[in-house]
Amino acid sequence: MREPTQWLGLAFITPSFILIGVFFLLPLAMTVWMSFHNWPLLGRASFIGLENYQELLGDQQLWRSIGFTALYTVLVTAALFAVSFPLALLVDKPLRAAGLFRTVYFLPVVIGFGAASTLWLWLLNPDSGVFARLLSDLGLVQSAPRPLENFWPALGVIILMVVWKSAGFSMVILLTGLQSVPSELMEAAKIDGANAWNRFRRITLPLMRNSILLVLVLNVTSSMLAFDQFFIITQGGPQNSTISAVFSIFLASFTSYRLGYGAALSLVLLVVLVAISSIQLAFLRTRPEES
Amino acid sequence: MSQAIHDSEGAAWWKTVLLHLAWILAALFFLAPMVWSVANSFKPAAAALADPVSLFSEAFSLENYRRLEHVGAGWHVYAGNSVMVALGTVLLTVGVAVPAGYGFSKFRFPGQTVLFVVTMATLMIPFQSILTPLFLVLKFLKLQNSLLGLVLIYATFQLPFSIFMMRNAFDAVPKALIEAARIDGASQWTILRRIMVPIALPGVATVALFAFLNSWNEFLAALIFLSDQNKFTLPIMLVNVSSGIFGIIDWGALQAGVTVTMIPCLVLFLLLQRYYVRGLTAGAVK
Numbered sequence: 044m045r046e047p048t049q050w051l052g053l054a055f056i057t058p059s060f061i062l063i064g065v066f067f068l069l070p071l072a073m074t075v076w077m078s079f080h081n082w083p084l085l086g087r088a089s090f091i092g093l094e095n096y097q098e099l100l101g102d103q104q105l106w107r108s109i110g111f112t113a114l115y116t117v118l119v120t121a122a123l124f125a126v127s128f129p130l131a132l133l134v135d136k137p138l139r140a141a142g143l144f145r146t147v148y149f150l151p152v153v154i155g156f157g158a159a160s161t162l163w164l165w166l167l168n169p170d171s172g173v174f175a176r177l178l179s180d181l182g183l184v185q186s187a188p189r190p191l192e193n194f195w196p197a198l199g200v201i202i203l204m205v206v207w208k209s210a211g212f213s214m215v216i217l218l219t220g221l222q223s224v225p226s227e228l229m230e231a232a233k234i235d236g237a238n239a240w241n242r243f244r245r246i247t248l249p250l251m252r253n254s255i256l257l258v259l260v261l262n263v264t265s266s267m268l269a270f271d272q273f274f275i276i277t278q279g280g281p282q283n284s285t286i287s288a289v290f291s292i293f294l295a296s297f298t299s300y301r302l303g304y305g306a307a308l309s310l311v312l313l314v315v316l317v318a319i320s321s322i323q324l325a326f327l328r329t330r331p332e333e334s
Numbered sequence: 335m336s337q338a339i340h341d342s343e344g345a346a347w348w349k350t351v352l353l354h355l356a357w358i359l360a361a362l363f364f365l366a367p368m369v370w371s372v373a374n375s376f377k378p379a380a381a382a383l384a385d386p387v388s389l390f391s392e393a394f395s396l397e398n399y400r401r402l403e404h405v406g407a408g409w410h411v412y413a414g415n416s417v418m419v420a421l422g423t424v425l426l427t428v429g430v431a432v433p434a435g436y437g438f439s440k441f442r443f444p445g446q447t448v449l450f451v452v453t454m455a456t457l458m459i460p461f462q463s464i465l466t467p468l469f470l471v472l473k474f475l476k477l478q479n480s481l482l483g484l485v486l487i488y489a490t491f492q493l494p495f496s497i498f499m500m501r502n503a504f505d506a507v508p509k510a511l512i513e514a515a516r517i518d519g520a521s522q523w524t525i526l527r528r529i530m531v532p533i534a535l536p537g538v539a540t541v542a543l544f545a546f547l548n549s550w551n552e553f554l555a556a557l558i559f560l561s562d563q564n565k566f567t568l569p570i571m572l573v574n575v576s577s578g579i580f581g582i583i584d585w586g587a588l589q590a591g592v593t594v595t596m597i598p599c600l601v602l603f604l605l606l607q608r609y610y611v612r613g614l615t616a617g618a619v620k
Contacts, residue, residue, distance in 0.1 A: 049441060049442055049443045050443060051437075051441060051522060052437040052438070052440070052441020052442070052443045052446070053437070053441075053443045053445075054437070055433040055434060055436050055437030055441070056433070056434045056437040056438060056449060058429075058430045058433065058434070059430045059431065059433075059434035059453070059493055059497060060449065062430060062486065062489060062490045062493060063452070063453060063456060063490060063493060065471065065486075065490075066468065066471065066486060066487055066490040066491075067456050067459075067464070067490055067491075068452075069467075069471060070464040070467035070468045070470075070471055071459065071464055071467075073464075073467035073470065073471070074463070074464055074466065074467050077466065077467060077470075130360060133353070133356055133357065133360065134357075136353075140354075140357065141357075144357045144360070144361055146604070146607065147361045147364055147365060148360060148361070148364050149603075150364060150365070150368070150600060150603070151364055151367075151368070153547055153599045153600060153602075153603040153610075154368075154551070154595070154596040154599050154600065155550065155551025155552070155553065155569055155595070155596075155599070156551065156553060157551065157553035157569030157570075157572055157573065157595075158551070158568075158569060158572060158592050158595040158596045161572040161573065161575075161576045161588060161591070161592055162367055162368070162371050162589075162592045162596075163367065164576050164588075165371065165374075165585055165588055165589060165592075166367055166370070166371075168583075168585070170383070170585075171382060171383045171386050171585050172386065173370050173386050173387055176385075176386050176387050177387060180387070207363065207364065207367065210364075211364070212614075215611070215614055216614070219615055264460075268460050268462050270462070270553075270554050271553045271554065274553075274557075274573075275573055275576060289462045289554070292462070292463075292465070292466070293465075293554070293558070296465065296466040296469070297469075297558050302466050302469075302470070305466040306466045306467065309462075309463045309464065309465070309466055310463075312462075312463050313459060313460075313463040313464075316458075316459075316460065316463070317458055317459065320458050
């Protein structure tokens with residue numbers, strides 16, 4: 044049956060496209076345009092061709108921050124998976140209590156990264172923080188540890204904080220995957236004498252392929268955009284070793300006010316992110332039986 | 335035989351004990367940081383320094399919250415700004431995404447598919463990567479350093495998820511119902527208001543909840559676009575407290591600030607958990 048007023052639909056979506064046009068499409072196009080310019084905050088922009096990109100190739104601090112972001116992304120994605128998968132198995136029980144604990148594990152997800160980072164800054168501080176006090180009360184350390192003063196301990200506590208903050212999110216997605224495994228299939232395998240490990244490996248894991256991939260996609264892309272925890276907890280230190288990719292865009296555009304260079308950095312980050320999500324989405328689209 | 339049954343009962347009992355133990359240990363990990371922070375926010379400074387680990391102090395005190403009143407413009411101002419930004423984002427997101435979802439779901443018009451793909455593409459391109467030009471756009475519109483500017487940006491980046499949610503919500507409304515209303519002489523507006531919106535209401539709740547939480551918690555854009563002390567939102571206030579004055583951080587005030595910032599999110603989530611999970615699974619099956 045034909046709808047009487049087709050064009051009315053366009054009217055309904057117009058407001059959303061005014062917003063998307065002005066605050067998404069326009070700045071997206073401007074990023075490209077700006078990246079070919081020397082663009083100070085005040086004063087005139089001048090066209091400099093590919094100079095920003097040439098500078099970018101030789102910018103050691105930038106490559107260091109890209110390397111750091113990649114390392115952080117790999118470690119945090121692995122840590123989140125290692126914690127959230129057992130959690131999902133733990134709460135995948137048809138019991139009231141399981142639902143209650145599910146909610147508890149999810150709670151840190153809904154508070155912001157800003158608040159979570161300042162909260163952990165206190166937990167970790169050597170003077171009045173709980174960690175230092177607990178460790179020395181238990182007799183594990185002689186003097187209060189200062190994890191933020193060295194690279195690996197700093198990265199370690201950031202990863203711990205992110206696991207605390209977002210494991211609940213990955214848990215819920217993995218749980219939807221776990222619950223999509225038909226129980227008849229499990230019962231049949233049980234009757235056929237498959238033990239718990241084989242049932243998990245041969246039935247649960249293959250059927251959970253999509254939710255596992257989804258968790259990895261979401262954690263990889265969000266880790267590559269990490270900023271708050273490095274700005275607030277490590278402040279990029281020690282010795283600029285924890286400056287993430289978004290942090291270096293922030294520094295170029297809003298501390299040095301070199302907007303053109305910041306735009307070039309943004310464009311590189313954007314291309315990498317879109318490439319990663321497309322590859323992962325392509326994986327998601329292929330059905331298990333095709334691969 | 336009875337021994338065997340006894341053994342398997344024993345095994346089941348142990349399994350239950352271990353399960354509960356694991357549940358509780360994990361719960362301690364996720365709850366403890368928040369509980370410690372809230373508990374310490376109500377301790378006088380000396381008591382918090384002497385023993386940050388204990389949950390209760392004999393001297394219950396609101397002095398941390400009083401000191402937070404003297405941070406910059408005072409935490410009431412920052413909480414007020416956060417409330418305005420979050421409610422503004424909720425209103426704008428719902429006001430724009432509900433008609434858009436309706437338009438995409440119930441109408442056929444040229445260019446529809448392309449426009450929908452463009453909307454969804456916003457999901458793949460994070461706003462962090464277009465912050466630099468966004469700053470210039472806001473400056474051009476004279477909206478830099480303004481809460482309204484922040485609302486416009488937050489709402490725009492809520493749109494792909496929200497329009498997707500609303501389109502799905504409207505797709506669930508049976509066509510026969512609309513035809514019947516139309517035959518009875520109802521206008522488009524009446525159909526939207528009387529039939530569509532009530533059925534799509536749970537979707538609206540989900541969209542509103544995510545818009546609130548995301549704008550309440552957002553840090554980077556607020557940090558860049560707000561420069562006037564009186565305009566800061568709560569996360570920016572927290573960073574200012576945490577960077578300290580002459581290298582000295584007022585941990586008590588910081589914890590009071592963290593408590594004020596996170597409690598509304600926790601309460602909203604616990605009250606509206608059903609709608610939150612709905613949004614999460616919609617995103618997951620997409």
